[in-house]
Amino acid sequence: MSTFKKMVIAIDGYSACGKSTTAKEVARILGYRYIDSGAMYRAVTLYFLDNHVSLSNPRDITKALSQIHISFKVNSKGISETYLNNLNVEKEIRKMRISEKVSPVSAIKDVRVAMVEQQRRMGKEKAIVMDGRDIGTVVFPNAELKFFMTADMVVRAIRRQKELLENDRLVDLDEVIENIAQRDKIDTTRKESPLRQAADAIVIDTTHITVDEQVDEVVRQAVSKALKPS
Ligand code: DC
Numbered sequence: 311m312s313t314f315k316k317m318v319i320a321i322d323g324y325s326a327c328g329k330s331t332t333a334k335e336v337a338r339i340l341g342y343r344y345i346d347s348g349a350m351y352r353a354v355t356l357y358f359l360d361n362h363v364s365l366s367n368p369r370d371i372t373k374a375l376s377q378i379h380i381s382f383k384v385n386s387k388g389i390s391e392t393y394l395n396n397l398n399v400e401k402e403i404r405k406m407r408i409s410e411k412v413s414p415v416s417a418i419k420d421v422r423v424a425m426v427e428q429q430r431r432m433g434k435e436k437a438i439v440m441d442g443r444d445i446g447t448v449v450f451p452n453a454e455l456k457f458f459m460t461a462d463m464v465v466r467a468i469r470r471q472k473e474l475l476e477n478d479r480l481v482d483l484d485e486v487i488e489n490i491a492q493r494d495k496i497d498t499t500r501k502e503s504p505l506r507q508a509a510d511a512i513v514i515d516t517t518h519i520t521v522d523e524q525v526d527e528v529v530r531q532a533v534s535k536a537l538k539p540s
Contacts, residue, residue, distance in 0.1 A: 314340050315536035316436035319528070320446035322505065323459030325493045326466040328516045329441040332459070332524045337439040338388070339529055345382065345432050347442035347449070349392040350425050351416040352403035353380045357394060358415055359407070365414060375424045405478045409489055413496035416443075422502050443497050446508035455535055456511040457528060465517050466490055 319336065321329045330346055337344035354375075358365070363374045381393045391400040402408070415421060422444075429449050433440060440449070446456035467486040474481045497505040507513065512531060516524055 314342075314437075314532075317454035317532065317535065318433055318436055318450045318452075319439040319532060320450050320453040320456045320508075320511075321439065321441040321459060321528070322443055322446050322457070322508070322511065323441075324461070324466070324505070325490045325497070326470040327459040327461045328469070328521060328524055329459050331521055332514075332516075332528060333439045333441040334390070335521070335525045336528045336532070339525070340437075340439070340532060342437045342439050343432075344390050345429065345438055345440040346390065346392070347425065347429055347440055347445060348412075349382075349400075349403060350380050350428065351421070352408050352412050353392055353394040353399055354378060354421055354425070355408050355412045355415040356399055356403055359411060365418065368420070371418060371420055375420060378424075380428065401477060404473070406474060406481055406485075406489070409493070413493045413500075417496060417500040417502060419502045426503075443505040444503040446511050447506060448503045451508070455528075455531055456508045457531075458507040458511040458513050459524075460513065460515050462517040463487060463490065 319342070321333050323329050330348070333346070334344050336342070357363070357378050358374060361374060363370050365371070379395050382390045383393055385391050391398055392403060393399065426449050429440065429445075432438065433450060442449070446453055446458070464487070467483055467490055470490065471481060471483055471486045474486070514524060514527055
């Protein structure tokens with residue numbers, strides 16, 4: 311159990327800017343719990359695809375949501391993995407077939423209401439780092455620390471292509487760019503909780519910095535916040 315001051319650290323930003331990589335490592339260093347909110351929307355998308363849930367049928371969606379249970383378990387290597395109805399779906403949800411469908415699914419109001427409720431429950435005890443699109447604006451507007459991550463599109467696509475090659479298959483760079491651009495567009499223009507920078511968020515542009523530097527910046531801010539009298 312961490313003796314470090316218990317805070318909520320929200321990391322929002324565009325797709326493939328290094329949010330999860332940073333959040334995971336920051337959580338490990340601070341002894342906090344890491345929660346990948348994007349993984350929750352990906353797990354819902356996997357369920358919808360596998361069970362042929364129509365996105366235009368609200369009744370189907372409500373029924374499906376009542377049958378979805380998402381949890382995170384830490385594996386033997388200390389890495390948090392996503393479970394959908396007690397099945398480990400960590401690898402499956404990272405595949406391109408999910409990335410292609412997740413933004414429309416996460417734009418659905420009922421989906422967001424269900425996920426935000428779970429996310430708030432997970433953050434009740436604080437001592438968490440949560441990454442996503444609306445964590446500092448909607449899920450935890452009173453988070454002690456908020457970050458907004460951004461990076462150059464080509465740099466993001468090259469990083470994501472490398473990840474896909476390790477977990478899925480070789481995807482053409484143009485296809486990766488198109489997917490990221492499309493998701494940015496849907497995520498920033500949707501009606502429900504669009505991606506936007508919270509007024510009190512610290513911006514980190516990861517284009518020219520290493521993962522270690524990203525992590526150091528967040529940890530440095532967390533330590534400085536923890537030392538300030540509240
Ligand atoms: O972080 P990610 O790329 O795994 O997220 C997948 C999608 O889920 C992303 O395109 C938008 C959606 N998402 C969201 O709407 N709100 C969040 N808090 C996290 C993710």
